[in-house]
Amino acid sequence: MSALSPKITQLFSQIDDQQNDMLAELITWCNINTGSTNFEGLSQLSKVLCAKLSEFGEAEFVELPDRVVVNDKGQEVSFPSPPIIRLSKEQESKPSVLLVGHYDTVYEKDHSFQVCTDLGNGLINGPGVADLKGGLSVMFKALECLRENGLIDEIGIEILLNPDEEIGSPCSGAYLVERAKYHDVGLIFEPSLPDGTLVGERKGSGNFTVRVNGKSAHAGRDIEAGRNALVHLVTLFNEINALHGQKEGLTVNIASIQGGGALNVVPDLAVGRFNCRIESNDDIEWLEERLASLIAGHDSVEGYQVALFGGITRRPKPLTKANQNLQNFITETGSLLGIDVAYRATGGVCDGNNLSQSGLPNVDTLGVRGGDIHSINEYMVIDSLAERTKFVALILMRMAKGEFDFIRDSEKLKEA
């Protein structure tokens, strides 16, 4: 493709001029706490974002199932989930793109990190500036640009903004997997690395909780009558930990153990949590069988009950033919703007894994450039707001103009 048209060049210089406004708006979003379990904060921002999306069409809230967790006392408790914000602009017989971003952050309501600070040198520090609220700003402005260029009706668009990505999308994941079946391409607005490198392949991941019930007894008078739940869990965890590395790329992280109290009491309850990551879809069944058999072995010991909760919720995102095709197109599009695009594999997971599960090719790091995410040092490179907006806008324009050869790894479903 030749150089950018005068029309696009003009639109892009407008984006440069609007970067300060984008930043000001982004700061207002980041200063609203949206830790994944802060229902009020998430609800507050969801209304702001829904109003913003309504500029492009009829935005709606999609209600989600409750979030169920096993607490440290081993009880299953449920919490209401804030909604997905959705906008759907179908264009019959035209290709369609699914745009996804999350509006939760890892910083909970009582976290010390609550507001944005200008760091100078073109950097801003703040909760969610990079992960991922900066990406939402990019997504919206790129759509505006597509509209200004008269192309917004030339391609089907569905936008989903979910409230629980940072805790593994327990409520929204199934909906994302389902919607991914109806599109040709997915674009997700997680931050790229500070130098602009995008993420290619991703491992799969699952969070698990184990509850062990034993029997309490006096440690002095009657220790033999007790069944020590903590010791039983530790023994089990040693065996689970030994699965680490048994398959290429399989990792096990034993993350926490809760239980016990007074020194003279045999603990009758222990709750432990661990995370597993896998490289290949073929290993999911293997892992699940191993875990089930280890749990069953420990459950069958007299005096104990052992229960496992959770599972692999994000499948690996391999570099399929369709993903490679999309990556190549995005690299080519970057070069038109003087952006060198590189890809790197990671063990980290995101909603790109969920879209891949339905065979939808996707690039999931099209948000702003930033770093130190999930820490109080999280920052965004301010100029990347305009830079990535132009990048995404050009990707969408070229797709709308038929310059991309859409292929999927599995057949796209038609809306009923």
Ligand SMILES: [Zn+2]
């Ligand atoms: Zn994120």
